[in-house]
Amino acid sequence: MAVLLGLRGLTKSFSGVRVLSAVDLDIRAGEIHALIGQNGSGKSTLIKLLSGYHAPDRGSVVLRSADIPMPMRPGEASRLGLHFLHQDVGVVGSMTVLENLRAGRYRTTALGRVDWPKERRAARAALAALRLDIDPDARVRDVPAAERALLGFARAIQDLDHTRGDVLVLDEPTAFLPGPSVSMLFAAMRDIARRGSAVIFVSHRLDEIMEIADRVSVLRDGHLVQTVATAETSARQLVAAMLGRELGTLYPVRGTARGRRVLGAEFLSGRMVHDVSFDVHEGEILGLTGLLGMGHDEVPYLLFGAARAAQGSVQVGDRTITGLTPARAIGAGIALLPADRQRHSGIPNATVLENVAISDGGRFMRGCRLRHRAERGAVQRVLDMLDVRPADPDRPLRTLSGGNQQKALLGKWLRTDPAVILLHEPTQGVDIGSRRQLLQKIADIAAAGTAVVIASAEYEELAHLCHRVLIFRRGAIAAELTGAALTEAGITEQCYLA
Ligand SMILES: Nc1ncnc2c1ncn2[C@@H]1O[C@H](COP(=O)(O)OP(=O)(O)OP(=O)(O)O)[C@@H](O)[C@H]1O
Ligand SMILES: [Mg+2]
Structure with missing residues (x-):
């Protein structure tokens, strides 16, 4: 097949x-080309x-046999026919769905005004094509993370020109x-490739790559170390090419300890969940899962006081946390790692040191001065422990x-060292x-006595890591899996039951 896009000797230093x-790489018309590699x-x-x-x-860079000027001017890539959904520069939270979808492409009336009814129709069509039921006038920050990702996709595919x-x-x-x-996303990608365009797809999920990519x-x-047809390789070989060595076993050995109750949720209700009650014990890893919109992923935020609970109570040990707020949750020994890191967790322009130290600055205060050296040492140990690269506390995050x-x-x-980690x-x-290191770390902190709650849609990971998994359907706990019933197939089946 014809080469659509060719990269020739691309080199970059910071x-x-x-x-x-x-880096040399050819992307062919009509193919889905996966790009994989370790973090960094x-x-x-x-x-x-x-x-x-x-x-x-x-x-x-050569596009349709013509050299394209590097670097490109703003807007140039899209005019030439390169469209992007970036990892970090996503949609803008304070703008509406409509504004995000249409920014930069507004159609104007004869008088030069934006034709809003037409724009709204175009946005509705883009959303409907992906079967997304989102109000074009909603603020993007109010749209859940999963839908927001699809919104970025809808925006990226609007201007694709398959004929060229x-x-x-x-x-x-x-x-x-x-x-x-x-x-749904994969169906849309296949359609795009079938119509003569090409898709470059970055993912860390090798099962997805084996399913969707041609090469x-x-x-x-x-360094680009390998380009192969997926039909001629295996996930195992790809991992070896990525790491430069074999992986060994991915999942840690599950501890069996289950001590006293550490966390109790009683009759919790929020936007999606209703009357949810459960306990988590010392050393226990509890999984919460379900399909999109079933409510499992609201629970960590309710437990942390980051989302407002309509009713219910949270206990740590024997004490009920009254007037639950994130500050009180932290005070009671609860920690939360949100999924939407960019928005809730990190401060991109602050250094790694500032970001990692931020949660317990108090520990390093003496008088009013940060005990810089102690703090730096502690942060450095965290970076080494989790193999963060580069392990440099002074780099902007x-x-x-x-x-x-x-x-x-x-x-x-x-x-x-929290009592509960969400x-x-x-x-x-x-x-x-x-x-693998991260999962091992989670298993280790549980073994040391922390109660761990994981809300995730990674069924295989939950099946290996958790002692118990609660499956949510329509905002309620519909099933609990433990022991021999706790398998990836078991979770999948329970999630899809009507
Ligand atoms: N603006 C920048 N300034 C300095 N270094 C940078 C900058 N952007 C990226 N890097 C460095 O370049 C390297 C490659 O980063 P890049 O973001 O391309 O990795 P990646 O393959 O996309 O990883 P991941 O899977 O984690 O997203 C990393 O070491 C990163 O720290
Ligand atoms: Mg990346």
Whole structure:
């Protein structure tokens, strides 16, 4: 098949550190091409060279046999036929859905005014094409993370021109999506490829790659080490190419300890869940799952006081937390790692040190001065423990790759030695090598006595890691799986039961 997009010798360094080394890559018309690699291997940087966000130090890009100017001017990529869903520069929370979808492409009337009825129709059509039931006038910050990811996708595909052959570039689009939404996204991607355009797809989920991609390219430390047809490889081989070694077993051995009750939720109700009650014990890892919109992912935020509970109470030990707020939850020994790290958890322009230290600054205060050295040492230990790369406390958080930001922020909460830790999609965006370390870490803190609650749509991970999984349907606990019944197939079946 014809080569649509060719990368020739693309090279990029940041402050003298080589991040991409002479990358050559051909993308063919009609293919879905996966790009994989460990956290920090250079995937997003490569994509940002294509979008004109960064300028390459060397190298060139050919689109439909013509050289394209690098770096591109703003808007140039889209005019040429390159469309992006970026990993971090997502949709703008304070704008409405309509504004996000249509910004930069408004149609005007003869008088030069924006034709809002027409715009609203165009937005509705874009949403309907993805079967998204979102009000175009809703503020994006009020739209749940999963739908927001699909919104970014809807925006990226609006201007695709299949007759000339365009390229759609998706940087971890499935990070927030549970199964059925992923299937929908994949159907849309297949349709795009069938019509003659090409899709570049970044994901850490190898099962997805094996399912959807025609070919896959592997980046390791900024070098493109392999491009193969998925039909001619296996997930195992891809992992070895990514890590440069075999992975071994992914999942930690599950501890059996189950001590006294640490956390109690009684008759909790919020926006999605109603009258939910459960206990979590010392050393226990409890999973909460369900399909999109079933409410399991609201529970950590209710328990933490970050989402307003319509009713119900939360106990830590024997004490009920009155007037639950995040500050009181932290005071009672509860920690939360939200899924939407960009929005809720990290401060992108602050340094890694400031981000990781932030949760317990008090511990390092003496008089009014931060005990810098003690603090730096503690943060450094967290970065080393979770293998954050680079393990440099003084870098701005935003210059870390997505997965490394994630590990640093998890480390921040692990440091506080909480009685209860609430995790929402903890391994999102984390590569398979680091995932193993992270899961081991979670198992270790549970074994040391912390009660762990994980809200996630990663069924396989839940099945291996948790002692118990609660399945939510329509805002209520519909099933509880433990022991031999706690398998990936068992969870899937329970989630899909009507
Ligand atoms: N603006 C920047 N300034 C300095 N270093 C940067 C900047 N952006 C990225 N880097 C570094 O470049 C390397 C590659 O990062 P990149 O974001 O491309 O990784 P990635 O493969 O997308 O990883 P992930 O899977 O975690 O998203 C990392 O070491 C990162 O710290
Ligand atoms: Mg990335």
